[in-house]
Amino acid sequence: MTASVADVLASSQFESVLDELDRELIGLAPVKQRIRDIAALLVIDRLRLQFDLQAQMPSLHMSFTGNPGTGKTTVAMRMAQILHRLDYVRKGHLVAVTRDDLVGQYIGHTAPKTKEVLKKAMGGVLFIDEAYYLYRPENERDYGQEAIEILLQVMENQRDDLVVILAGYADRMETFFRSNPGLSSRIAHHLAFPDYRPDELLGIGDRMLADMNYRFDADARVAFAEYLARRIAQPHFANARSVRNAIDRMRLRQASRLFAQRERALTRDDLTTIVAADIRASRVFAPGVAA
């Protein structure tokens, strides 16, 4: 009996996973494409299995690099779920750690600590945020190196048991990988998260508002697009994170605007709508701030 790709897709949740990803995450085209490729490989592997064409499970350790707020952590959280539904990991939980959780404070403390974290992550995904902190070249007695070595060993020997995702800002990860070539070569997928385009940021804003049961009115949307254009030009712009912060401030302004109108009976519409004035009060629009 031979099955087609469609048969495998029908009997699994691959399609729904991919659709959901497309629907719920804006932009990130290269990342989505890579997940698509991985899903395709897993489908084909299943078909090959019918003819006893054994192949080792592909290594799925990943590194996510990109500027602040480009969705590295969000995608990692999703990745555990996605890989579970693609039948790659057995349990599909995510263990998110930083340097503190892996590296100990005195000699002999690091190895058990790192191993404990690894054991907790088995059957799921281990997400190491700001991974470049693991390696501190300026201090040769730093225990970070020990954590990296244990990590490497488990990544190599037990790739069926867990997926490791390293995340961090592009330039610092670059230096990190250059000083740890062994680590770099054991990671099959280096994903670069691009900055969002202004229209994507606007879409992200819409979605965040919708999740919190708010919406822009027509003027406000124009104002928000203008706000984004000005904000991007300013220093310390952190993509989606800046959008989220801007939205939180808009909610504050909307609340005080409504709060000031003591006597008015507020309708559902009043309570959910962000108007242009809530946005234009931002200091980004202040005269003297470069557009």
Place this chain on the structure above:
Amino acid sequence: MMTNPGRRITQGQFSFLPDLDDVEIGQQVDYGLGKGFAWSIEYTDDPHPRNTFWEMYGMPMFDLHDAAGVMMELQACRRTFPEHYIRLVAFDSTRGVESVAMSFIVGRPKDEPGFRLVRQEVGGRSVRYTVQGYATDRPESQRY
């Protein structure tokens, strides 16, 4: 009468069955994790039935989701103590239970001499009985 049939001690769960293989051990561990137990690994070279306190190998493993972590630790323990008794213990931390819920031997020495019955004559015609492992005649670390 033969007191040590099969020349293997029987303590804990599954001890009258043939030894579990690693896949079966993994399944048991997964079952325990599903119930929310925390697994730990213990070893000893003094398997006297009254010796309930075996040495701990590493910390108890809380917050695990998959048997692979326990199995990794078990392999390490077997490498370190190839000729000791090793058991897996599952601790149930549910309030009001707070005790061992599962326990079974997953590693044994190749040769298990068993126990001798010691009869001590006390006042009058009474006799006190006790058991003593043959292996424990030798000092620690040379027993098996």
